[in-house]
Ligand SMILES: Nc1ncnc2c1ncn2[C@@H]1O[C@H](COP(=O)(O)OP(=O)(O)OP(=O)(O)O)[C@@H](O)[C@H]1O
């Protein structure tokens with residue numbers, strides 16, 4: 306076990322790396338021996354059919370799940386058995402599929418969840434006193450930038466599904482200045498909001514953030530990613546540059562066979 | 574880290590959208606959003622006013638300073654344990670042991686102070702230490718062994734009371750003396766010290782829940798423990814803290830009770846669980862977690878104490894109290910359901 310990974314051929318140091326990750330849920334083998342590296346300023350697409358293991362892999366990388374075997378490296382250092390809080394403090398932000406927000410809290414409280422602003426005064430800080438005014442201002446500002454027509458103190462239970470999704474994405478984007486993982490961030494979004502999310506993803510990458518993007522929308526994946534990793538039944542079956550890839554090729558990798566669409570022979 | 578504002582992302586499309594917040598509907602929505610919490614407390618307050626009005630009309634003694642202060646005194650014990658229970662319920666757990674914890678702290682204090690002749694402060698510390706430890710054990714079982722708190726605190730209910738009986742040999746150890754007795758009997762211009770202690774407990778817990786990071790974590794864990802965990806909050810640890818808090822409040826309640834009754838015994842306070850749950854529920858705290866306030870609990874507990882007091886004044890037999898309180902719980906729940914439905918249809 307080397308504590309520090311060597312930079313790859315191009316001389317770049319990966320910010321997040323998985324080596325030989327395997328994980329099972331009881332008898333269900335969700336991941337077997339998956340390798341994956343993520344580089345700064347890069348958008349990596351992670352694709353695969355339902356149940357291929359994408360969400361499981363993201364949860365391993367974000368510290369929510371502990372893989373059965375394999376190593377996880379952040380900035381080249383082995384960071385095994387870190388929990389979600391520790392991974393977040395290393396700069397790993399994640400939007401989980403459907404699961405990131407607390408319904409009974411309001412927009413602001415969700416936005417700052419476990420990242421609350423406290424007063425600077427040391428006594429207040431020791432007591433954990435919340436600086437609600439500052440949080441309110443920052444949240445309102447953020448919502449305006451995102452053109453989300455919701456009030457900062459509105460309960461999450463009372464916003465639309467797509468707005469929830471946007472708030473979850475906005476939160477990850479706002480806090481993530483190093484590594485951001487998005488598990489189907491555009492799944493519930495309208496056309497304009499989807500494009501907005503894609504724009505955010507690109508601008509984050511331009512700032513040097515490493516982005517991992519999961520989506521079933523091939524058009525989005527081809528449009529926004531630099532590289533694509535394909536999972537099939539828990540195994541990595543492809544890792545290719547987006548510039549060199551075609552939609553057909555990726556679909557073939559995802560399904561594991563040449564695709565026959567609607568009775569027509571469309572073998573590639 | 575915590576003080577950094579989230580950084581802004583450039584390149585957001587700048588097209589303006591019609592903001593719902595500026596429309597009339599938006600204004601109504603916002604008002605309802607803001608008021609929904611205080612509405613609930615306000616409704617309970619009105620119900621309390623009606624109950625007071627009713628008893629005042631029936632008995633002229635009811636609405637005297639003396640009697641109202643007496644109601645506060647009666648409410649203070651149950652109020653203190655109900656405040657702790659509120660915290661646990663917001664975290665989507667429950668503490669069934671709070672009644673027995675009162676018996677435990679009172680018995681421990683009696684053994685230390687009366688039997689062993691130790692100073693009062695030591696007895697108080699030992700009593701609180703015992704119940705905090707009990708809360709800690711329930712919390713650890715819930716966190717580490719994943720035993721649901723319904724079970725771990727049910728076990729603790731039995732254990733705490735059993736230990737209290739063991740310590741006191743099944744009888745009441747009596748005779749704390751005047752100084753210790755002041756906790757439960759002293760009053761300042763008629764206002765009982767016990768009620769002052771209760772007020773301090775309520776204010777402290779209210780501030781904890783509404784103004785601190787820990788408070789927000791308690792709401793987050795109760796609302797959606799998975800999302801809270803994903804955000805890096807250690808849900809199990811937060812739940813442990815809530816059970817320690819209710820251990821502490823159980824201990825405080827028991828000390829007041831033992832002071833008032835001038836004795837420690839395995840029975841003193843052990844039956845208060847039901848009244849505490851009733852107060853919390855009437856006060857609008859959800860049994861499913863994520864929603865609640867000790868302001869509501871305070872009103873709920875005073876309501877129950879008022880009903881007990883009023884029924885006694887009217888010479889209505891004891892058992893009616895239980896029936897009336899049961900009916901009020903049902904009424905509170907029904908009102909919750911109906912107003913929630915009404916609110917959703919307006920939105
Ligand atoms: N909590 C769980 N308990 C048991 N099995 C699980 C659990 N979560 C996922 N699985 C199983 O693990 C496998 C991988 O699931 P995962 O959620 O990672 O897939 P995915 O690629 O994210 O799929 P989707 O595109 O549908 O989101 C599936 O076979 C799934 O049924």
Ligand SMILES: [Mg+2]
Nearest residue numbers: 359360361402
């Ligand atoms: Mg998934």
